[in-house]
Amino acid sequence: MDTYTAFAGHVRIATGPLPKVALVLKHAAPTTAPITIFSDRTGHPIDLDLRGSDREIVARLPADAGAAADPPASEPRGRGRPKLGVVAREVTLLPQHWEWLNAQPGGASVALRKLVHEARRANGDNDRAREARDAAYHFMSAIGGHLPQFEEASRALFAGDLERFAARVADWPADIRDHAVALAHRHRAD
Structure with a gap:
């Protein structure tokens, strides 16, 4: 799970999962120092809306904040292949690359997934x-x-x-x- 760190000026206030950091900030003593929250994974600052009740604050947290919000209600599954988080995007390759990929067992998608998996492991x-x-x-x-x-x-x-x-x-x-x-x-x- 990703962690986040909040600072009031140059002083660290809280570190942990986003819901914990958000609620610590909500209940912290007021300060005149600027409050900044950083993603520890990326180092980028993020903005949070700390208005409302604890439950409302946690419900508004970004979906990629791990277990920040209650899990979504289970949707009934339709026919066909299950959704496994596959995302279709465009890849631009030369014709000879496409020929090679399409000649691989399982086709281009399987070959690309294997190549990515191997590169991630190696690098x-x-x-x-x-x-x-x-x-x-x-x-x-x-x-x-x-x-x-x-x-x-x-x-x-x-x-x-x-x-x-x-x-x-x-x-x-x-x-x-x-x-x-x-x-x-x-x-x-x-």
């Missing part, structure tokens, strides 16, 4: 490292772009030098520094 560590780096960068750009040594910290982050990155953010406010470093190192714990 998983690199993908997780890139996602962690990008999340750390998005977070620190949104909340700490004005902080000292931001540019040097960014260069170290993109160079993959996490020791130098930690050294460059060492003088930042503790909660921002700790969260940026945790996001950058996140792929190692996955």
Whole structure:
């Protein structure tokens, strides 16, 4: 389940699943500091509507927030193949690529799924490292772009030098520094 972190200015208020963070914010003491909520997976800030009752707030949370809302009522299943989350999108390939794909057992869709699965397995560590780096960068750009040594910290982050990155953010406010470093190192714990 995705986690989110809320800050009041430079102070971390809450971390956890979105419903928990939203309700902590709803019931927190008022503050004049700007409140910002970040997705720990992407590092991007998100907006929440905290008006109304706890139940109303949780019901309005985005659907991709895991178990944020009550599960939808089960719809009766019609005839045909079950919906397995398959999404049709356009893929542009050269004719020889389509010929090869169509000649594979199961056709183009099965071959593409196998190729994607194999690539994800083979590149998983690199993908997780890139996602962690990008999340750390998005977070620190949104909340700490004005902080000292931001540019040097960014260069170290993109160079993959996490020791130098930690050294460059060492003088930042503790909660921002700790969260940026945790996001950058996140792929190692996955």
